Amino acid sequence: MLAQLGQGAVPVSDLARPTGLALPTVMRHLSVLEDAALIKTEKTGRTRMCSARPETLAATADWLADQRAQWEARTDRLQAYVATLIKDTKA
Amino acid sequence: MSYDPETDLILTRDLNAPRELLYACWTTPEHLVHWFVPKPHKVTACHLDVRPGGACNTTFDVDGTEIENNGVYLEVVPNEKLVFTDTYTEGWKPSPEPFMTAILTFEDLGDGRTRYTAVARHRNKEAAQTHKDMGFHDGWGTVADQLEAYAQGLK
Numbered sequence: 670m671l672a673q674l675g676q677g678a679v680p681v682s683d684l685a686r687p688t689g690l691a692l693p694t695v696m697r698h699l700s701v702l703e704d705a706a707l708i709k710t711e712k713t714g715r716t717r718m719c720s721a722r723p724e725t726l727a728a729t730a731d732w733l734a735d736q737r738a739q740w741e742a743r744t745d746r747l748q749a750y751v752a753t754l755i756k757d758t759k760a
Numbered sequence: 761m762s763y764d765p766e767t768d769l770i771l772t773r774d775l776n777a778p779r780e781l782l783y784a785c786w787t788t789p790e791h792l793v794h795w796f797v798p799k800p801h802k803v804t805a806c807h808l809d810v811r812p813g814g815a816c817n818t819t820f821d822v823d824g825t826e827i828e829n830n831g832v833y834l835e836v837v838p839n840e841k842l843v844f845t846d847t848y849t850e851g852w853k854p855s856p857e858p859f860m861t862a863i864l865t866f867e868d869l870g871d872g873r874t875r876y877t878a879v880a881r882h883r884n885k886e887a888a889q890t891h892k893d894m895g896f897h898d899g900w901g902t903v904a905d906q907l908e909a910y911a912q913g914l915k
Contacts, residue, residue: 732885737769740878744773746795747785747876751777754791 674708678720681710767882772875779866779874783839786864792818810836815850834861841865858883 673679673687685695699719702708710719763770775782785791789806796803797820804826805819810833817830832850835843847858860882867875 733767733769733882736880736882737771740769740771740880742798743796744771744876744878746798747782748773748775748777750791750795751775751781751785754781754785755777 674719674721678718681717681719684719763879763881767884769880770877771879772877774869775874775876776872777874778872779868780839782866782874782876783842786842797822809833809850810842812836813850813852816844817850830855839866 673684681695681699682692684699685692688695690698699708699710703710706722708719708721710717712718785795787808787810789808792806792808793803796806796818801823802821803818804821805817807815807817809815812833812835814833814836815830816833817828820827820829829846830849831844831846832848832852833842833844835841842864843861845858845861846855847861849855860880863877863879863881865875865877867877869875
């Protein structure tokens, strides 16, 4: 489905057809992808259009950047936590 | 030591805390559970046997799923350096899916400040993918922001 979205925005029904899956099943798959910020959907009239979010896909592909983000975030938390420890000692 | 830009990352930050305290945060379960994983995830178990070959095991609750992160310490220099890996678990048992070695150094800058350096050396991209599939990379960044905001509120 992500490969098909690479071509541009597609109605959800068009995405569902080649899979042979029931529409509610496809909707459930799409909602997982949407929660993961890999795609976005929006309603245009009676059709729900689905499109890729290449920025997230790019970030996902760069696994080392992802690891770095985890280490940076972990260091942020360590820094914040240690600040509370120091504050408690002084208090 | 030479680093591979494809698989290694180096993070250096000067922190406003003495290195003894930062080292304690890394080596004491009572401290580690407070900052190791982003909220709302939780550290549900933590066993740290801080000596070379000693267990360095943590279990996380990520959205109701328990994820075990087991490894051993390779090098321990109190207040100065910690090296650990998931390549082995306790008793030097080789891991089926080794992912990384972490090298932490705590350099005293005086005035209660520390130059904190974390080096993470990874096996390869494929191992990284497996690690990611454990599903615990989501939301690390946003959560750091939330926590920072929380810490600001405490001041």
